Amino acid sequence: MEQTPQAKTKPTPTRERLVETARHLFWARGYEATGVADVLREAGVNSGSLYYFFKTKEELLLAVLDRYTELLHPEVMDPVFARVSDPIERVFAVLGGYREMLTMTDCRQGCPIGNLALEMSEKSEAVREGIAKNFVGWRNAMAGCLSEARDRLPGGFDCDKLAAFILTVMEGAIMQARAHRSLDPFDASVASLRDYVDRLLADAETK
Amino acid sequence: MEQTPQAKTKPTPTRERLVETARHLFWARGYEATGVADVLREAGVNSGSLYYFFKTKEELLLAVLDRYTELLHPEVMDPVFARVSDPIERVFAVLGGYREMLTMTDCRQGCPIGNLALEMSEKSEAVREGIAKNFVGWRNAMAGCLSEARDRLPGGFDCDKLAAFILTVMEGAIMQARAHRSLDPFDASVASLRDYVDRLLADAETK
DNA sequence: GTCTATAACTCGATAGAC
């Protein structure tokens, strides 16, 4: 709707490059620690262009958060769902995706939204809302998996509550992995979550 | 050992005031977002004095992390342990303490170590170690509670693993509470953790 | 839409008197 329809082979317009560069730098270094000049250098764009598209650095961050919302399904969920079909295993496969992110960065980079949630939640209401929206999307995807497996869970089970718990465990597990620069706390936390889910499934089975 | 023994009524020396001021500002605003000038103003101290005690801003942060390590038992654990005697309930009472912190700050401030873990873990190895040390202390306190209740838990149960899981849940729950500016995700996550622990206790009972 | 140049300010840190 904002895009002219015939523009199909556009070679990555400047705005796109700015958002993608900012996305990666905010993730790797944090928002405050990333200078506008860093984004400009890395994107090969001049100051004037950035401020043509975005009034402020914060507005650039809001665009980054919108981008994350768009990427949730194509980048995070769909590849996993294509590979794994059992709804419960999909949940743990998504967690495995974040584990891989930790592996590839030697436990230096975790969930970009989680970082921003702690750094920025009280600094801007608009940013906080963008973060909350991303969390809601993630939880809904997980809640969808759990709903599919509803008949294997105890009667009257609250799938949204467990979905929120899964996000909680993932974020807390990533935090500890980064603080200890080790996958062990991540693996231990996911194993505890698995134990909990197994007990829920076993409980539903015996009834 | 660093303190002269006769100095008992010292009116809070400058160094102490700097560490305490920095501790509160880093907690409320984050490390990068807090300027050295903010610390100086709030502490009523001049630049020259700060750099007499600390070579850099990062060294001030390390002192803050040491202070948190010292405060863990007197400020976080002991008051709860004095009030609650059942070891399992102690765990949940400690979580209740963090809930109160969220209540008092309208879900704006959570765990100061968690904030720093995500903001600073990859920026300085010394800082990361100070954070990890705080996490280890917290987990050990929780593992101590669980060990006391060992006979009520399933045979061969790994108390350290559950302690790590409890920290994971607490940090993830605080993150979501701050992002949504609501206690609901915190309460839901703690309720799920309680459900898990109840199932562990019930499992041990039937054997 | 993009360019260069720079305004206006804040940052962490230092020097040297007291």
Add this chain to the structure above:
DNA sequence: GTCTATCGAGTTATAGAC
């Protein structure tokens, strides 16, 4: 151990030509 003054680099953002 504390003071004032300030350095030099970095910050976000803007102005105005092209």
